[in-house]
Amino acid sequence: MSKQKQSQVDAELPDLVELLAAAILSGFSLYSAIERISQRASGTVSENLALMLRRLELGSRFDQELSALCDRQPTPGIRELANKLSIALARGTPLASALVALSETLRIKQANVVLAKAGSNETKMLIPLVTLVLPTTVIFAIYPSVQFLNVGFN
Numbered sequence: 001m002s003k004q005k006q007s008q009v010d011a012e013l014p015d016l017v018e019l020l021a022a023a024i025l026s027g028f029s030l031y032s033a034i035e036r037i038s039q040r041a042s043g044t045v046s047e048n049l050a051l052m053l054r055r056l057e058l059g060s061r062f063d064q065e066l067s068a069l070c071d072r073q074p075t076p077g078i079r080e081l082a083n084k085l086s087i088a089l090a091r092g093t094p095l096a097s098a099l100v101a102l103s104e105t106l107r108i109k110q111a112n113v114v115l116a117k118a119g120s121n122e123t124k125m126l127i128p129l130v131t132l133v134l135p136t137t138v139i140f141a142i143y144p145s146v147q148f149l150n151v152g153f154n
Helices: 002-025 032-038 044-057 063-070 076-091 095-152
Strands: none
Touching: 002 032, 002 044, 002 063, 002 076, 002 095, 032 044, 044 063, 063 076
């Protein structure tokens, strides 16, 4: 998977997980919540969720489709979503709270990536400052002094 597609999936995933949690909190089952979100959302993650639903309708098992989803989109966020869903279904833990926590975690990871990218861009932004602005400032500061010194020697 290319970096661009991976970043697109990482950008889409927190919102979709939050929508999934909201649908489950409002009383939908997991299947109907995924169906509702995949119909209304657009993007690569929702397309893969719709494909997962079609395969489930044809008789595939849910855990197999979660692993197939991880194979189609091998990002850490998708793997974490699949793990949360499978663990919640196997153990019977509350799914909505796990999805809300996952959404917060994904947003924090996304914010950390943006901060790291901003830190690397900060260094790149210093290059024009050092090569263009600083020499110009030094010339403006030194030129009047040199002119004043030249006036005294004439």
